Amino acid sequence: MSTYEVLGKWLDSLINIDITGRGVIDKLYTAAYERIGESLVYKAARELKRAVSKNDVVLIITGFRVPPLFVQETDGPLGAASIARAISICLGAKPVLLIEPVDASLKVLESVVRGVGLNVVPVEEVGVEAKYISSVTGFTMKEEEAEEQAKKLLDVLKPSAVIAIEKAGHNFKKVYHNMGGLDISKYHSKADYIVIEAQKRGVLTIGIGDGGNEVGMGLIEDAVRKFVPYGNKCRCPCNGGIAATTKTDILITATVSNWGGYALSGMLSKLCDKPEGLHNLEHEELMLLFAVQSGAVDGVTGLVERSVDGAGIEVHKSILTLIHRILRI
Numbered sequence: 297m298s299t300y301e302v303l304g305k306w307l308d309s310l311i312n313i314d315i316t317g318r319g320v321i322d323k324l325y326t327a328a329y330e331r332i333g334e335s336l337v338y339k340a341a342r343e344l345k346r347a348v349s350k351n352d353v354v355l356i357i358t359g360f361r362v363p364p365l366f367v368q369e370t371d372g373p374l375g376a377a378s379i380a381r382a383i384s385i386c387l388g389a390k391p392v393l394l395i396e397p398v399d400a401s402l403k404v405l406e407s408v409v410r411g412v413g414l415n416v417v418p419v420e421e422v423g424v425e426a427k428y429i430s431s432v433t434g435f436t437m438k439e440e441e442a443e444e445q446a447k448k449l450l451d452v453l454k455p456s457a458v459i460a461i462e463k464a465g466h467n468f469k470k471v472y473h474n475m476g477g478l479d480i481s482k483y484h485s486k487a488d489y490i491v492i493e494a495q496k497r498g499v500l501t502i503g504i505g506d507g508g509n510e511v512g513m514g515l516i517e518d519a520v521r522k523f524v525p526y527g528n529k530c531r532c533p534c535n536g537g538i539a540a541t542t543k544t545d546i547l548i549t550a551t552v553s554n555w556g557g558y559a560l561s562g563m564l565s566k567l568c569d570k571p572e573g574l575h576n577l578e579h580e581e582l583m584l585l586f587a588v589q590s591g592a593v594d595g596v597t598g599l600v601e602r603s604v605d606g607a608g609i610e611v612h613k614s615i616l617t618l619i620h621r622i623l624r625i
């Protein structure tokens with residue numbers, strides 16, 4: 297095994313530690329590893345480096361809103377912002393981040409992207425000759441216009457990669473679910489169509505998720521149906537289960553989706569020999585502070601506090617510290 301392959305395996309292991317004790321992530325990781333055939337993180341980073349050139353646009357899609365208020369959760373935006381930083385610094389590319397087209401979600405993502413160190417400009421200006429710029433924009437929540445809007449988006453921006461991280465994905469009946477097995481379709485972007493259209497055009501697609509109901513999990517839909525609560529049978533009238541059906545070329549599983557983003561950023565930084573591409577502890581604190589200031593909530597507790605998926609900021613700083621440490625070797 298090459299050094300990179302070894303590092304990739306360690307990062308895979310680190311981000312799939314089951315700190316929640318749910319007993320599911322191990323099984324999802326094993327299924328994904330069997331499908332991909334090598335370290336998930338290393339393959340994703342290597343393919344990104346190969347596919348993306350300077351000044352190319354990379355689409356990064358995120359967004360999960362927590363009932364009953366349907367506010368954006370803290371898992372997703374931080375991982376998306378971390379990847380945006382890495383592709384900006386390591387590859388000189390232009391990240392365009394997509395989320396639900398509602399002010400509250402846009403505000404969370406914009407502030408988190410600033411927290412990781414990037415400028416946020418209107419999407420029309422993302423092509424200007426400047427370093428460290430990104431854009432944040434919305435994608436439709438209407439099923440009937442999603443296919444057309446996805447085509448237009450790809451026609452205009454011509455991305456060389458599309459990454460979906462902690463992005464609500466539809467099941468085979470086109471219904472979107474939360475982990476509790478309830479229908480949340482009305483409140484979420486129909487982002488699957490961006491990935492489907494990208495694949496038709498031969499654009500690299502990467503999915504990152506932690507539960508089985510995210511875009512990209514279609515790659516291991518059978519495992520999600522078998523092992524995830526409500527995976528095969530939801531609690532909504534569709535009766536199709538929460539297992540997301542859209543596949544990506546590469547899938548990264550992680551206990552917390554943000555960690556999948558951090559590991560990908562770290563591995564890309566290593567491949568490009570630009571350690572500063574992976575955000576640091578100060579960025580982590582700023583991102584979480586800005587997210588909370590903008591009204592994001594912990595998706596598990598529902599509280600407006602500096603935590604993600606029920607784990608406090610210390611846990612996420614520890615994981616980030618370990619990713620940095622592993623990659624120093």
Ligand SMILES: [Zn+2]
Pocket residue numbers: 471473477478479530531532533534535536537538
């Ligand atoms: Zn359902």
